[in-house]
Amino acid sequence: MPEVEAVCRKLRSEAAGSHIDAVRVYRCATESVAEGAAGRKIETIDRRGKHILIRLTGELTLHTHLRMSGNLYVIPDHRLHSMYARVVCELRGGQGLVLEDGRALARMDLVETASIDSRLAAELGPEPLSKHFTLDGFLAAAEVSRQPAKLFLMHQGNVAGLGNIYAAEVLFRARLDPRKPMNQVSARKVAALHEGIVGVLTDAVQSAVAAYAGPGAFHSEENFPVAVYDREGEPCVRCRRRVLRIPQGGRSTYFCPGCQR
DNA sequence: AACACGACCTGGTAGC
DNA sequence: TGCTACCAGGTCGTGT
Numbered sequence: 648m649p650e651v652e653a654v655c656r657k658l659r660s661e662a663a664g665s666h667i668d669a670v671r672v673y674r675c676a677t678e679s680v681a682e683g684a685a686g687r688k689i690e691t692i693d694r695r696g697k698h699i700l701i702r703l704t705g706e707l708t709l710h711t712h713l714r715m716s717g718n719l720y721v722i723p724d725h726r727l728h729s730m731y732a733r734v735v736c737e738l739r740g741g742q743g744l745v746l747e748d749g750r751a752l753a754r755m756d757l758v759e760t761a762s763i764d765s766r767l768a769a770e771l772g773p774e775p776l777s778k779h780f781t782l783d784g785f786l787a788a789a790e791v792s793r794q795p796a797k798l799f800l801m802h803q804g805n806v807a808g809l810g811n812i813y814a815a816e817v818l819f820r821a822r823l824d825p826r827k828p829m830n831q832v833s834a835r836k837v838a839a840l841h842e843g844i845v846g847v848l849t850d851a852v853q854s855a856v857a858a859y860a861g862p863g864a865f866h867s868e869e870n871f872p873v874a875v876y877d878r879e880g881e882p883c884v885r886c887r888r889r890v891l892r893i894p895q896g897g898r899s900t901y902f903c904p905g906c907q908r
Numbered sequence: 909a910a911c912a913c914g915a916c917c918t919g920g921t922a923g924c
Numbered sequence: 925t926g927c928t929a930c931c932a933g934g935t936c937g938t939g940t
Contacts (some may be wrong), residue, residue, distance in 0.1 A: 674917095697934080712934080713933095714916095714917095714933090714934050715934055715935095716918085716932085716933080749917090749918060749919070750916090750917050752917055752918090752934075794910085794911090798911095803934095811934085812933055876933095897912075897913065898932090899931085
């Protein structure tokens, strides 16, 4: 989500208000995206969880998800896109709005604004950095879930926008064992998780925006400092025990068995 | 209902 | 060197 937020902020400054004159679809979208989006104007850019919502005239939305490896950005000349461009929107003035993904897992589709908004409202939990993400609501969801804490955090219906890296970092900040069933986690720890989510994402958005939006910073190294993610075997920064990697839900979870209980 | 697992894709890297 | 196997920031569909 922090990366998606950074993408959205940059797009708002570079693409909002632009007219889409033509669209070329190579992969990751159907031709109907091209037919339906061409000729419309980009009004605003919204984000919900990890979903990017490009609002077009006519109550239509270009619903975009970057998945693992996608990127979405404006280039000065729509003809000069990389070989991994999957969708290119030719903007009036000659720029290009490019959905790029070497792995071709990203998705873009054109939908009615009301329908995507209601769908996402039903599927996604609260925005973690908004007033809708309350401790009471989070406690209530935690009480009734038997899922391991890590999977609970990853589930977009509980809170929108946490991915594998940030879920691990949140658990580390809250000193919680990722395997612990949520309904067995004390209220104090659930509160620590809530605080950890807000803290990690606030910091990560700041890092992502700095890395992504800075002048000429197309691959800045100013990344969010991770304590456990991808640090298997390294000493824990808090207690010096070795960081473990375990499979959960088909992916890797990193945590410290010494101080995450 | 809740969970596990493969599929979707390509590229990088560790290991033989 | 060259091959194979496995891993990767996410989500969805299918099967148990």
